[in-house]
Amino acid sequence: MLSSLVVGPSTVSAILVLYLMLGMASLGAAFKTRAAAHSQLRLQVNAWWLIFPLVTLSLLFYPLGPALLALLICILALRELKRHHRGVQRHFLINCITVLALAALLSWRQPLFATILLPGLVLLQLACFLFRKQTGRLLLLLFFSTCCGISFIIQLMHLPFTAETKVAWLFYLFALTALNDIGQFIVGKSFGKQKIAERISPNKTWQGLIGGILCSLLASVMLGSYLQLAALPQLLFYALLLSLGGFAGDMLFSAAKRFLGIKDFSSLIPGHGGILDRADSLVVTAPLLYFAIYFSHQGFSG
Incomplete structure (x- = not known):
């Protein structure tokens, strides 16, 4: 099926608005940092x-595009984690590739098993890490968690909606996750004073967290209403859930970086770090949104 028949006009309009906002942000950043061409901002x-x-292309080439995007994130995550593994590389790679293949197969063909088996593997690795706090165990836990969380991008495509609605929900997920991170960053940088957990993530403040929640609430109501995804109470609930989930994902991966003694997982994305520094929130928000929609739909259909 042609992408133009899958991506609805409302979703296309929302994507264009997002690019317009990005263009305005780029001009503002360029003006503010005109004396420093390579500033962090x-x-x-x-x-x-x-x-x-990359996200836009994945949506345009639905359903293959989102699946390839999920696979790309997991492969890049494996590349980053492998750099920090000091043990036998072969054993680490075999374990990771096995889990990646399992996650891809189950998510695409057996979504019910994926929602049970993949989180089970994550819990098993978590138990192993808590029992023996080894770097190798932590890296496996991070990779298992990444595969499990990102696989729910594919799980969302199994929900009982039209293809056009599924694309709209995927865009909603990506947009809310990104805007929450951006809102937390901007408000935290501008007004942040009270640290939340300075030893884990020195830049995280209560003001930034509240700013991210408010940004998510506004974006969810505007975007969700425009795309006709859900009623207002649900959109508010989804926004709060994704905002807190995104924050939790960021903190969990920050704690892992403190354990590993690194600032970023890599320098793949200038100004952001590695793929795991950017996708850490998505690892949590993707499954949260899937289950929220699933149980809401079950309640309405029941």
């Missing part, structure tokens, strides 16, 4: 011109 804003087109 300019690098972070400009990096979204790499991220947004």
Whole structure:
């Protein structure tokens, strides 16, 4: 099926508005940092011109596009984690590739098993890590968690909606996750004073968290209403859930970085770090949105 028959006009309009907002942000960052061409702020804003087109292409080539995007994130995550593994590389790679193949197969063909088996593997790795706090165990836990969380991008495509609605929900997920991160960053940088957990993530403040929640609430109501995805109470609930989930994902991966003694997982994305520094929120928000929609739909259909 042609992408133009899958991506609805409302979703296309919303994507264009997002690009317009990004363009305005780029101009603002360029003006503010005109004396420093390689400032952190300019690098972070400009990096979204790499991220947004990848997400857009994945939506345009639905259903293969989102699946390939999920696979790309997991492969890049494996590449980053492998750099920090000090043990036998072969054993680590075999374990990771096995889990990646299992996640891809189950998510695409057996979504019910994926929702049970993949989280089970994550819990098993978590238990192993808590029992023996080894770097190798932590890296496996991070990879298992990434595969499990990102696989729910594919799970969302199994929900009982039209293809056009599924694409709209995927766009909603990506947009809310990104805007929550951006809202937390901007408000935290501008007004942040009270640290939440300075030893884990020094830049996280209560003001930033509240800013991210407010940004998510506004974006969810505007975007969800425009795309006709859900009623207002549900959109408010989804916004709060994804905002807190995104924050939790960021904190969990930050704690892992403190354990590993690193600032970023890599320098793949200028101004952001590695793929795991950018996708850490998505690892949590994707399954949260899937289950929220699933149980809401079950309740209405029942």
